[in-house]
Amino acid sequence: MHSRREGLLDGTGDGGDRTPSSWGLDDIMAPAIPTKGGVFRWLRYMVWPSTSSEAAKPMRPTAYLDGLRGFAAFLVYIHHHQLWAHGASNFRQAVIFENAFGWQGEYHFSTFVFVRNFFTGGHIAVALFYVISGYVLSTKALSLLQSGDLVKLGDSLASSFFRRWFRLYIPCIVTTFIYITTWHVFGYWNVAAKAKATYGEEVWNWYAEFKNFSFLFKEGPIWVSYNTHLWSIPLEMRGSMVIFMACLALSRATTKARLLCELLLAYYFLYIVDGYYCALFMAGMLQCDLDALAKRTDGYFPRFLRRLEPYKTLLYYILFVIGMWLAGVPSQTADVKDLRANPGWYWMSYLKPQAVFDPKWFYLFFASNMIMACVPRMRWLKRFFEARFCQFLGRVSFSLYLVHGPILAGLGDRLYHATGYVRTMGTPAELAELANWANAFPLPKGGPMGLEVAFLAPHIIILPFTLWMADIVTRLVDEPAVRFAQWMFKRTLGGAQEPKPEDPVALMRLA
Numbered sequence: 001m002h003s004r005r006e007g008l009l010d011g012t013g014d015g016g017d018r019t020p021s022s023w024g025l026d027d028i029m030a031p032a033i034p035t036k037g038g039v040f041r042w043l044r045y046m047v048w049p050s051t052s053s054e055a056a057k058p059m060r061p062t063a064y065l066d067g068l069r070g071f072a073a074f075l076v077y078i079h080h081h082q083l084w085a086h087g088a089s090n091f092r093q094a095v096i097f098e099n100a101f102g103w104q105g106e107y108h109f110s111t112f113v114f115v116r117n118f119f120t121g122g123h124i125a126v127a128l129f130y131v132i133s134g135y136v137l138s139t140k141a142l143s144l145l146q147s148g149d150l151v152k153l154g155d156s157l158a159s160s161f162f163r164r165w166f167r168l169y170i171p172c173i174v175t176t177f178i179y180i181t182t183w184h185v186f187g188y189w190n191v192a193a194k195a196k197a198t199y200g201e202e203v204w205n206w207y208a209e210f211k212n213f214s215f216l217f218k219e220g221p222i223w224v225s226y227n228t229h230l231w232s233i234p235l236e237m238r239g240s241m242v243i244f245m246a247c248l249a250l251s252r253a254t255t256k257a258r259l260l261c262e263l264l265l266a267y268y269f270l271y272i273v274d275g276y277y278c279a280l281f282m283a284g285m286l287q288c289d290l291d292a293l294a295k296r297t298d299g300y301f302p303r304f305l306r307r308l309e310p311y312k313t314l315l316y317y318i319l320f321v322i323g324m325w326l327a328g329v330p331s332q333t334a335d336v337k338d339l340r341a342n343p344g345w346y347w348m349s350y351l352k353p354q355a356v357f358d359p360k361w362f363y364l365f366f367a368s369n370m371i372m373a374c375v376p377r378m379r380w381l382k383r384f385f386e387a388r389f390c391q392f393l394g395r396v397s398f399s400l401y402l403v404h405g406p407i408l409a410g411l412g413d414r415l416y417h418a419t420g421y422v423r424t425m426g427t428p429a430e431l432a433e434l435a436n437w438a439n440a441f442p443l444p445k446g447g448p449m450g451l452e453v454a455f456l457a458p459h460i461i462i463l464p465f466t467l468w469m470a471d472i473v474t475r476l477v478d479e480p481a482v483r484f485a486q487w488m489f490k491r492t493l494g495g496a497q498e499p500k501p502e503d504p505v506a507l508m509r510l511a
Contacts, residue, residue: 059386064376067385069132070393072125073400077466079122084408085416085455088423093449098332100342110450116328119450123360124327126232127368130277133236134243134284141247142289150251157244159489164240166485168233169214174477175402176226180206191430192409193225229405239281246285255293255300262286271353276361283369316374323370326363334358399473400466407466415458419443
């Protein structure tokens, strides 16, 4: 790849003496589009990007965060495909996936303790997204805060506030707009969304939905019908604002007071009000603060944590096991009575605070924080997330999250129909649309649920295509969007003294 990824959390140069305020369109798109070789080189690069320079770069200390975020995005992909395919012709199978091992006499390998996280791990993945974002977004601010450089802290937070909306929503805008265009240009029909009669009507409806979806203070449902999986983006935006405001509000607090306030904020969001996503962000910030303080030779660090140092290996393995168990919390409904009906969760259900509407997020709060804390301290696990495949997933994680749903609803749905997962629910018109695909190439559906040949075979096509599209969107949409946000902010500064520019892609890869 031509792009620079010296560090997720490291400050890096922007590649020359030119400041972002003097960038043009070529600089914003670079390195997504090669500048030499013409259209054929660009097409080759888009279809088959080079990764030799990327692989040659040394591993940085925080690379595991990229891999963890990427693998979590991959779990979301698996989760949605499992529920879509198995719920198409037999909705009870989708319900079984979302409940514990032994629920109503159903015993399946894919619902067994720990194993279930690899089949329906989408919920713990979203919780990990938020914890990682809280960690990453607060890293630079906490570093400046701990060093006492409050002037640079203000500059950093101003930049972060300004750029965050563009970083999150531009990729959503571009991908959903291209998606609705394919319906009217190529007839890319799917059951997940209803196409309007004309393209003009479609564009207007898309605009009306998206302007409300992108409003930070929107009340009520935050779904967008063109890609329902984007529901987590507004919560990501709100959690980001909480982190920035907490960094600013606590900038002059003592270390003890700051840590206590971070802990109390996480408690408030989780136990007092139903703000689980804000609690996850604050927990990520608290972990980041403690990690940074632990590396310092001066200053305050909680003594009780120092006293646990001799037992850290045992403690982290215990926490990891508990976290993996909690990560598999049954999640079919938000009714606590349904949670109690699951084997092993009756007494656990009474730990849920009154404020929490959906019980699973309470348990996922602790699961995600335990897993997040254990990954860098368990060598074999850290090496796994530093492996090349996880690093690739980390690079395309946001785009993978954006494109996997539309691909599932279109290409995936057709291929599942062909191998035998024929939908029985829907309108006559919807069922007639896919009649020619139904059982076109039937395959066996025996064996462990979730590992049937009929389910796995379509992924020979779906998985490579999804990863390929995620890579394209990363290079042509996501990375230029990050640079565009940086350019926009620098343009507003005018002739003011600018801090040393940094590579926004490297800083915001996981944020």
